[in-house]
Structure formats: structure tokens, C-alpha cells
Amino acid sequence: MKIRSDILSRAAGPHGAGYGGSSPVRTPAQARQLVRHALAALGPLHPSQVEDLLLVTSELVTNSLRHGGGVTGFGIRVGPDRVTVSVADASGVAPLYQPREELRPGGYGWPIVLRLCRDVSVDTRPDGKTIHATVTIDR
Incomplete structure (x- = not known):
């Protein structure tokens, strides 16, 4: 079952066009809501799988906001x-995966994504990048 035929909706203009609405995702909470909506169409999943997907989503969006110039x-x-x-x-x-220093805040997000995902890929372009993170589900 495919929720979208295209894996990515890119922002178009000041109002943008994103999956699930007329503007791109601006917060981790908005992204998690879209994931919850997509998962609801699948029927019941193991709660741990849902939590893994929501955590991966939050980490990717947060990293984009903090380090990538925004979603x-x-x-x-x-x-x-x-x-x-x-x-x-x-x-x-x-x-980049960097070993965590004890006294330095942050640095947990990317290792969490790498640990929870079956596959992670990064497509870079001159105008940015796209991270694809895949989590295994059992139905």
C-alpha cells in the first residue's frame, strides 16, 4: 500500500506545497501528525514501531531546523x-556521526536515527539534501 506515489513534496513558493497540507512541515509536531495520519491507514501496528517512526521523524525535522536551514x-x-x-x-x-562528548549538549539525534532505521540514505544537491529513513514494520 502506497500513501504517496512521490516520496517527497518540495516547497513551492512562499506558501509551499507539502504532504498533508498547503504548506511545508515547519515543526516536528506537524511532521509527527502527518506520520500518524499515514500510519492510521495501515491499521494496527506494534506500538514500538509507531514510536520508532515518530522519534525518527522528530529527529530528522529537528536536525533540519537546527543544522539544515529549515525543512x-x-x-x-x-x-x-x-x-x-x-x-x-x-x-x-x-x-556526520560524531562520538558524543560527555559535557557537550546535543548530538543524540543522528545516532538515534541510524540505530532505529533499517536503511538511511542521504541525497545531496547543490541546493540542499534529502534524508530518507526507513523503519521496518510488521502487520
Whole structure:
């Protein structure tokens, strides 16, 4: 079952065009709501799988806002055994996994995404990047 045929809706103009509305995702809460809506169409899932998807979504959007110049696109693709969340931003710099320093705040998001996902890919472009994060689901 596919929720969208295209995995990413890019912002178009000042009002944009994003999955689930007339503007791109601006907050982690908006992104989580779109994921919840897409998952509701699948029927019951294991609560831990839903929580994993929501956490991955929050981390990707938060990182985009903090480090990537903001969300420029958001998408969800549902497959028979996986859900892929895609977040695009205005930075062409791919995230780096850096060992965490004890006294430094932050630095948890990217390792969480890498640990929870079946597959993570980063497509870079001159005007930004898109991160595709896939979580396995059992129905």
C-alpha cells in the first residue's frame, strides 16, 4: 500500500506545497501528525514501531531546523514491510556521526536515527539534501 506515489513534496513558493497540507512541515509536531495520519491507514501496528517512526521523524525535522536551514520538503512512503520518511532541507552538507562528548549538549539525534532505521540514505544537491529513513514494520 502506497500513501504517496512521490516520496517527497518540495516547497513551492512562499506558501509551499507539502504532504498533508498547503504548506511545508515547519515543526516536528506537524511532521509527527502527518506520520500518524499515514500510519492510521495501515491499521494496527506494534506500538514500538509507531514510536520508532515518530522519534525518527522528530529527529530528522529537528536536525533540519537546527543544522539544515529549515525543512524544504517532507514525504512518507509506505511499503509492505517498511515506512520511509523523507526530509529535505537547504543544506548540502550530509550529517556526520560524531562520538558524543560527555559535557557537550546535543548530538543524540543522528545516532538515534541510524540505530532505529533499517536503511538511511542521504541525497545531496547543490541546493540542499534529502534524508530518507526507513523503519521496518510488521502487520
